[in-house]
Amino acid sequence: MPRFQCTCSIAPPDLLAWLAVEGDPTQRLAAVRALATSAAIRSQRAVVGHLSRRLNINTGTMMGPELASGQRLSVYDNQKQGRPFLPGVLARDWGQPPVADVAVNQAYDGSNATYEFYQDVFQRDSLDGKGLELVSSVHYGVAFDNAFWDGSQMVYGDGSGRIFQVGGLTRSLDVIGHELTHGVTEFTAGLVYSKQSGALNESFSDVFGILVKQYSLKQAASESDWLIGEGTLVPSLGKALRSMINPGTANSGDRQPGSMAGYVDLPDNNDPRNDNGGVHINSGIPNRAFALAATALGGNAWETAGRIWYTVLTTQLSANAQFIDAANATVETAGKLFDSRVQDTVHNAWQQVGVLP
Amino acid sequence: MKVVIVRGGGVAGLTARTELDSGALPKSAAKTLAGELARANLDDVPEPPGTVSWPDAQLYEISVEGRERSITVHFTDESMPENVRLLMAWVDSRPERIESIE
Numbered sequence: 001m002p003r004f005q006c007t008c009s010i011a012p013p014d015l016l017a018w019l020a021v022e023g024d025p026t027q028r029l030a031a032v033r034a035l036a037t038s039a040a041i042r043s044q045r046a047v048v049g050h051l052s053r054r055l056n057i058n059t060g061t062m063m064g065p066e067l068a069s070g071q072r073l074s075v076y077d078n079q080k081q082g083r084p085f086l087p088g089v090l091a092r093d094w095g096q097p098p099v100a101d102v103a104v105n106q107a108y109d110g111s112n113a114t115y116e117f118y119q120d121v122f123q124r125d126s127l128d129g130k131g132l133e134l135v136s137s138v139h140y141g142v143a144f145d146n147a148f149w150d151g152s153q154m155v156y157g158d159g160s161g162r163i164f165q166v167g168g169l170t171r172s173l174d175v176i177g178h179e180l181t182h183g184v185t186e187f188t189a190g191l192v193y194s195k196q197s198g199a200l201n202e203s204f205s206d207v208f209g210i211l212v213k214q215y216s217l218k219q220a221a222s223e224s225d226w227l228i229g230e231g232t233l234v235p236s237l238g239k240a241l242r243s244m245i246n247p248g249t250a251n252s253g254d255r256q257p258g259s260m261a262g263y264v265d266l267p268d269n270n271d272p273r274n275d276n277g278g279v280h281i282n283s284g285i286p287n288r289a290f291a292l293a294a295t296a297l298g299g300n301a302w303e304t305a306g307r308i309w310y311t312v313l314t315t316q317l318s319a320n321a322q323f324i325d326a327a328n329a330t331v332e333t334a335g336k337l338f339d340s341r342v343q344d345t346v347h348n349a350w351q352q353v354g355v356l357p
Numbered sequence: 358m359k360v361v362i363v364r365g366g367g368v369a370g371l372t373a374r375t376e377l378d379s380g381a382l383p384k385s386a387a388k389t390l391a392g393e394l395a396r397a398n399l400d401d402v403p404e405p406p407g408t409v410s411w412p413d414a415q416l417y418e419i420s421v422e423g424r425e426r427s428i429t430v431h432f433t434d435e436s437m438p439e440n441v442r443l444l445m446a447w448v449d450s451r452p453e454r455i456e457s458i459e
């Protein structure tokens with residue numbers, strides 16, 4: 001539609017937003033893409049994610065190279081305003097020196113380390129493989145005890161001091177790697193965030209979160225603590241969010257099983273106790289399979305088990321994949337990428353957690 | 358009247374409960390709570406669609422047990438109305454609240 005492409009670049013955001021909702025399908029897609037790249041509204045990038053969901057457009061297929069802004073990352077200060085003010089005020093742009101705000105620098109360094117991990121190890125150019133700018137917002141909401149990926153950017157609260165330590169949510173490189181990997185998953189397998197496919201989504205985030213940390217520390221599998229979010233919770237709750245090698249032991253509220261015998265079958269029904277069908281609970285099972293495989297293989301986990309899991313996440317799984325699908329795919333991929341010894345080791349790991357007979 | 362906030366999911370996957378009994382509040386604060394509840398208008402909080410588009414978004418439940426009627430609503434970080442956020446912030450600021458990890 002040349003008619004539309006000509007007007008896009010100068011169309012005001014309001015018009016683009018209107019077209020994105022009310023236009024014909026071609027106009028809608030073009031308008032969403034223009035919104036995504038408009039330099040004038042780069043700071044309102046979140047609108048793209050919201051529109052794409054409202055229009056039911058799969059962001060993984062919609063967001064082509066148009067989302068590359070030409071810079072690697074940027075960090076915004078939400079100034080405790082919450083959702084209506086996302087992303088917030090630009091606090092440190094790509095290439096700028098550190099600022100006085102520790103959380104801003106942690107988000108900057110953690111995003112950069114995650115970018116470098118995916119680029120160096122898997123030759124993946126950002127989350128979408130096409131240079132998507134990594135946008136982070138810190139100081140989200142008031143005493144907010146969470147960090148999440150909103151479909152287009154990273155969001156970190158400050159922590160209340162009752163569950164998360166104040167400043168704890170940006171402190172841990174594996175938590176940053178975890179959140180950004182939700183973006184990788186969104187652009188690849190698109191695992192549905194419910195029950196087993198949701199637990200796999202969670203597990204891949206923990207797997208690559210810990211690998212970002214191990215790679216950054218140049219740490220072999222045998223040297224890893226396999227803890228996600230160590231030192232982020234208040235000490236009275238426990239040492240970490242999750243233990244991949246020993247699920248269920250990280251904190252006093254940790255309900256993670258380490259094998260199918262302890263699988264917690266919960267409904268996905270909006271009840272906060274049920275965690276979208278146990279996505280942060282049953283992820284302990286595939287988490288442990290990965291940690292077992294990586295430690296049995298030895299050496300650097302990102303060169304062996306990590307490569308297998310990466311290939312499976314990005315090329316082998318469908319959105320509704322179950323544990324058994326991930327197990328079969330990793331075993332098969334281990335044989336293709338490596339040899340029968342590696343394949344047997346991966347098979348054995350899934351056996352130990354009860355997913356493979 | 359008792360207000361119970363349950364927060365679950367999130368990157369931590371922990372379930373945290375916050376309870377505030379208006380009987381434990383000074384009279385003026387109990388009046389403020391009633392005002393916060395009226396402004397939050399829980400009757401108009403729609404149940405989330407059930408499909409999550411923000412991984413690690415927290416899930417919330419607020420229950421209000423009154424003498425005449427009770428109400429329970431669910432929402433997420435994505436769907437949370439601003440006035441409900443303000444209600445929770447007010448409850449979180451009260452020293453009379455009781456917190457626990459479930």
Ligand SMILES: [Zn+2]
Pocket residue numbers: 178179182202205368412413
């Ligand atoms: Zn997650």
